[in-house]
Amino acid sequence: MAEDRTEGERLTELAKRRGYYFGSSDAYGGTSGFYTYGPQGAALKSNVEDAWRDRFATQEGNMEIDAPTIMPEPVFEASGHLDGFDDMLVECAECGESHRADHLIEDHSELEDAETLSPEEAAEMISDLDLVCPNCGADLAGQSVEDFNLMFETNIGPGSSTPGYLRPETAQGIFVEFPRIKEYARNRLPFGVTQVGRAYRNEISPRKSIVRTREFTQAELEQFIDPERDEPDLSTVEDVEVLLYPATEQEADDGDYVETTIGDAVEAGTIGNAWLGYFLGIAQEWYERIGVDMDRFRFRQHLAGERAHYSSDCWDAESEVDGDWIEIAGFSYRSDYDLSKHGEHADDDFTVFRQYDEPQTVERAVVDPDMSVLGPEFGGAAADVKEALEALAERDPDAFEGENVTVEADGEEFAVPTDVANFSVEEQTISGEHVTPHVVEPSFGVDRTVYTLLAHAYEEDEVDGEERTYLSLSPGVAPRDVGVFPLVSNVDELVDLADDIVADLRAAGFSVVYDDSGSIGRRYRRQDEVGTPFCVTVDRDGLEGDGEKTVTIRERDSGRQVRAPVGALADELDAVRRGDRTFDGLAEEYDELADA
Incomplete structure (x- = not known):
């Protein structure tokens, strides 16, 4: 086993070799902060997006839109992004390399929230910590720390064109279209609008591969509510157990996690807003279902200095990778800030009429x-x-x-x-009055979720005396559902049946890979390493006798195998993929091979 490599290094090597993700434009030297998803990664990412849509759009009865990624300058003047969407930059006087000041401080101190510092405070800490440039080693003490706006600027149209910006979040595309969207909701609160799409931030120092990039995918829900009338149905999530890290515990000398339920946390005021509690409960169950390791997962409340100016409360879903906690989603109560700002600047109505009894x-x-x-x-x-x-x-x-x-x-x-x-x-x-809805926003980083799933699924063990690497991905999001192999490739009857099984499974909606190259053990190892949950092998034993033809189904993590009839294959695999059945259930129903 490669024990000397970090978790991130092992994952990056596997991701590039097996087609999950890799740096973009390598043929031209590459550009920091941009990544291409390969065949496996694109499929995994798409499955994560589909799983998110199912839970946060379909099951919640919410609408989905798809807004442009470029919007005119007035949108971001109204939203406040032009004036306040900044990170702290420190530039090396020797090599000219720019670095995020708060990241340098966090990497070399015990401070976890350096972004709450002012530029002057950050510059002072850089001097106190004797920090040097990670690129050339030159002393950074005495260098000024400046605010750097993260927006990508562009021009819309030729000649005296209109200034525009690539959106730094998908949310603004929802907010600016609210006057029309509310009509589709029949002007009745509450209602939710979702969007999954690209966002862009000109990061000072991208790092951790797809964790912090300049182009990324967000899945966001904007829940529009009447703050005086609308409450969520907490009964559906009140018993969900969560691990919380409230601001009070972070600030205490002996602070610790709070293990509780959503219902108790809202009742005790640990989670101060019922809507935030509702979405934390949904997210907890969703993350567990798609395969995040719950022993490496927490909800951390923003400290006062971390919160955006429009947010009265905010919690982050965080996952642990390589000993660091990374934000993979944010849950914010944005009040009426966004709609009020656009109402002030735009020529439209961003209110909803509230009918009196x-x-x-x-x-x-x-x-x-x-x-x-x-x-x-x-x-x-x-x-x-x-x-x-x-x-x-x-x-x-x-x-x-x-x-x-x-x-x-x-x-x-x-x-x-x-x-x-x-x-x-x-x-x-x-008969009523116009009210500006408040907004509750669960915002998910799709790329960071993919990274978390891969990191938490990465496993190494030994099988038959050989080292094995495998990805224990949930069948619901794995990029390939099943591998199909004829045990040998020179027996027409085996190959023909394998071809028929591939066609039938694909027609049933499965993502299938066919492989007849190399030993069966090598074929298993290839599929284990990309996370394929099940492999179906067509062998001579399954063709013997006058009864129904059978095949073996092998489960990735344990290597266990059962022999099942071909006619039941699609239904059984679909039940396991949906979570309606376990492999233990298959083993009880069919013959498990003792020498698997």
């Missing part, structure tokens, strides 16, 4: 400005002044008590006589 009579402050006065007085600004007066009446009726009222429009102040504003308080009967 019964009509209500209310007093409303209104204005009816005399435009025959405002027009000549303020010219082209008259319409803006009218809108500003209407907004002020709703916000601060007392402002109209004097002889004049002052409003601001387009950055300029205008004084309007109160009698010209025609201010009054009227009784109105209303």
